[in-house]
Amino acid sequence: MAGNSTRVDDGGNEIPCFVSGTSIATARGEILIEDLKVGDAVVTRDNGIQKIRWIGSRRISPKQMEEHPHLKPILIEKGSLGNGLPDRHLMLSPNHRLLVNTDRVSLHYRDPEALISAKHLINPSRGVRPIAITGTTYFHLMFDQHQVILSNGAWTESFRPSDRSLKAVGNAQRTEIFELFPGLQGTEGRKNYAPARPDLKTDRAALVLFK
Structure with missing residues (x-):
């Protein structure tokens, strides 16, 4: 079934989004997210090369950014996650989650890897902070499964269709996603679209320390 690329004009900041200018690792090398197309093959942490099924975008105007400060992206400075990552500055929507790998995570989960929202990593002294910009375009990528993909060298999540994120994309885009993935119309289908990590x-986020 063919995929679609759609502009998202409504919804809040619930959706995990990349800011325009972010480089995504693909089978053809790094490509700016705004240049990606449905069907492009992207490098994933768990499942090798996977094709994009859906791309959404939402333009945030300078006025919207000023009136709704919760829409400001989170800046993750180069190297602030440790081990030189990200390999250049990375900006994500507040609810976009990044992969963390630390022994502290394994104290609470079977796996030492977990996903954490960018907003829960805010610590200006460590180079993670909201940033005021004069508008931007937010992008989100969807695959057949929830994936962990490389953005500016850091592992980050793809779009996962939860109740909240599907509500946030608005009626037209939700209908489009349901056409691509009919099973997601039901609770069981959404449950089966399992999280990658x-x-x-929030109450455990403070346990994650970056060098």
């Missing part, structure tokens, strides 16, 4: 909750 456990979600590191």
Whole structure:
């Protein structure tokens, strides 16, 4: 079934989004997210090369950014995650989750890897902070499964269709996603679109320390 690329004009900041200018690792090398197309093959952490099934985008105007400060992206400075990552500055929507790998995570989960929202990593002294910009375009990528993909050298999540994220994309885009993935119309289908990693909750986020 063919995929679609759609502009998302409504919804809040619930969707995990990349900011325009972010480089995504693909089978053809790094490509700016705004230049990606449905069907492009992307490098994933767990499942090798996977094709993009859906791309959404939402333009945030300078006025919207000023009136709704919660839409400001989170800046993750080069090297702030440790081990030189990300390999250049990375900006994500507040609810976009990144992969963390530390022994502290394994104290609470079977796997030492978990996903944590960018907003829960805010620590200006460590180079993670909201940033005021004069508008931007947010992008999100969807695959057959929830994936962990490389953006500016750091592992980050793809779009996962939860109740909240599907509501946030708006009626037209939700209908389009349901056409691509009919099973997601039901609770069981959404449950089966399993998360790639456990979600590191707010009360445990403080346990994650970056060097």
